[in-house]
Every structure is written in C-alpha cells, then in structure tokens.
Amino acid sequence: MKKQEKKTGLEEFLKGGQETLPGFRFQIYRAEEKRSLWNADFELLFLLKGDGRVSYEDGVVYQIREKDLFVVNGFQICSIDLNEQGILLSLKMSADAIASVHIEFLKYEIECRSFLFTEEQQEVFDIIRSDLARVFQEAYKNDMMQPVNARSRITALLEDLSRYFAAGERVKHSRSGRERIQMASDYILQHYKEAVTLEDLADHIYLIRTYISRSFPRYFGVSFLEYITQVRLAHAILDMHGDATLTEIAYNNGFSNAIRLRANRAAHMTAGRQWVRRRQ
Secondary structure, X not given: OOOOOOOOHHHHHOOOOEEEEOOEEEEEEEOOOOEEEOOXXXXXXXXXXXXXXXXXXXXXXXXXXXXXXEEEOOOOOEEEEEOOOOEEXXXXXXXXXXXXXXXXXXXXXXXXXXXXXXXXXXXHHXXXXXXXXXXXXXXXOXXXXXXXXXXXXXXXXXHHHHHHHEOOOOOOOOOHHHHHHHHHHHHHHHHOOOOOOHHHHHHHHOOOHHHHHHHHHHHHOOOHHHHHHHHHHHHHHHHOOOOOOHHHHHHHOOOOOHHHHHHHHHXXXXXXXXXXXXXX
16 A cells, blocks of 8 residues: 655645635645536645646647746636656636736736746746745735735736736736835835825835735725724734834834734734634
C-alpha cells in the first residue's frame, strides 16, 4: 500500500478552499484524478509544481509546466491531467463576486494561456503572476485590513486580466487612475496621525475630490473616511500592547479623543464579527 504523502502547509491552509472574500476562493488541485472543469465560475490557475496536460473544448491537448498560468472562463469546458508531482493553485471567482468589484470584467472572454508562449514572451504573464501572488498573500493574513486590501488586490488582478487578455479588441484604458488611488493609500499610511482631508489628497495626487470619493469604495470597499479610520484603528490597537494611556493612543493615531477611539473600535469589532460569520 502506497504511503500517504504528508500535506504541505499550503495544502493544509487551503483544505476545503480558502475564501479571500465572499465569492473568491483559493483551492489546490493534485494529480489524484483527471479533472474536467465546467461551471459558472471564472477560474485562474497557476501550476505550482510538476507538469501535465490541459485541453479546451477544441480538443487540442497542450503541455503545461511549472509556473504556467491559464484561465477557464465561466461555462468553458476544460480538462486537466497532472503528473504525480503536479500541484495546481486555483483562484475561483463567482460572477456575483466579480460584479461586486469590477462589473465591466464580466463583458469579456479572457484568453490567458502562458503555455502558448516562449520564455521570452512571458513578461505580460508575469504581471498576472505578481497580481495573483499579492491576492494570495492577503488570503494568509488575519488582520483588520485584510478585507480592504484583498478587495484592492483582486480589483487590480481583474483589471490587468481584462487589459492584457480580453478576447477581441484589447481594452485600452490607462492604469493611472488605480495607480493614483494607490498613491492616495500610501499618503494616508504616511499621514494617518494628521487631519487628512479629501482636499489634501486631491492636491497630493492631482485628482478631483469627487473622483477620489467614488474610487475608494471601488478599490478598497469602504469610503475615504472609513479607510482612514481603519488604518488609524489598526495602528491604535497595536499601541494598546504598550504602556500608553488610551487618551495618548488616541491622539498619537489621529483620533480627536479617547471616546472616538473606543466608539470606532467597538463598531469595527462588531463589523468584523459579522464579516467572519459571512465567511463561515
């Protein structure tokens, strides 16, 4: 009888699927059986180890190797056959979940298959590999900012997939908007102890206030003010392990007084428990 191989920490983490946000789930596929994929979910797959074969509805069989990246669109037929050492990482995304962060993405058929290109032609696929790695890193985290950051990472991934791999005419849009909103996030992280306003951000990143106000819910899932509050609260909670008084912690992290700090902490603890219940 063949000795059962010990599961890696990655597989233990992903046992049963790890939901980064509702509707976005990481899974591991191994070589125990040939898999046929056909469901409503959009699926991004990355071969972590080994090699194998993949075929789509056209019947053509392609060889896949370590680090290959490919997509299965919703209701697209795909068969995967891995070798004995094969480990495939999957990020499944439901249509409803995608619509909640990037509704335009659903208009496109994504043709992303790195195995059709040479090593010298992998630059654009490396962008998606990096995006996927950032999403996965957020899935490992267990802190208050995880839902906000995960949403931002997933949005970036979907934008890059649609930008580079949308079937038909390439979607031509600039990444400058997202990059500037990321600049806004960086500015808040550097100045959260101060009285940061929309006017400050508008002057700093050269965007109008209304655009910034609309963009925060899209990229981070919360309003501009809520984002600042979450950043301040995350730092304040860390400071609570020290010797400072609650009033000192409040002032040192941008809250006007200890009462506001207590109120925000209570509100976020309640919201956090509700979010955890939704994930279960």
